[in-house]
Amino acid sequence: MVNYMLMISAELENLTNLQPQGGCDDPNFSYLFKVKCGRCGELSQRETCVVLNDTVPLPVGKGSTHLIQKCKFCGREGTVTMVVGRGKPLTHETSESGKYSPLMLFDCRGYEPVDFVFTGGWKVESLEGTKFEDVDLSSGEFAEYDEKGECPVMISNVRATFDVVK
Known part of the structure; x- marks a missing residue:
């Protein structure tokens, strides 16, 4: 078992607290x-989707996990389980310093998350308190105007990495 922390970073212009719509444990x-x-090191062809609300029972023993998947190349089965309570929003300060913010912890057995x-x-x-919801980052950026603060706001250069956590 290896734990991987999903770490995110972005350039936040006049913005703070970037996180999933319902918080880090949405x-x-x-x-x-x-x-x-x-x-075998085979990389999945398509993206895998993991949602905290979707669980499946483990094939052996008690408990549940969020994903059970078989490698199409070697047939080995692996699991991915999400661990709540470790994520934090990406703040303006963290963004300014060029650092990454932890978002979600994944307990992976037989697989390594990438990309x-x-x-x-x-x-x-x-920074003036205006909330922007249901932000789509699929294009890698977001730009809007904050009427209250009378300034442009922007998210750009979004990046993510998975760090091994003990």
Whole structure:
């Protein structure tokens, strides 16, 4: 078992607190990424979708997981389980420093997550307090105007990485 922390970063102009619509532990947010088989190294052809609300029972023993998938190349089965309570929104300060913010922890057995895909369903707020909801980051950027703060707001250069966590 290896734990992978999804870390996100972006350039936030006049914005802060970038996170999924329902917060970092949003039960309905779809995490899309490819998985790499731990045995043969085969990379999945399509993105895998994992949602906190969608669980399946483990084939052996008690408990549940969020994904059970078989490698199409070697046939090995692996699981991905989401671990809540470790994510934080990407703040303006973290963005300014060029650092990454932890979003979600994945307990992976037999697979390694790679290539996170940004989609819709994000929220962010301006430094003046205006909230922007259901932000779509699939194009890699977001631009709007904050009427209250009388300034342009923008998200650009979105990036993600998976870090191994002990």
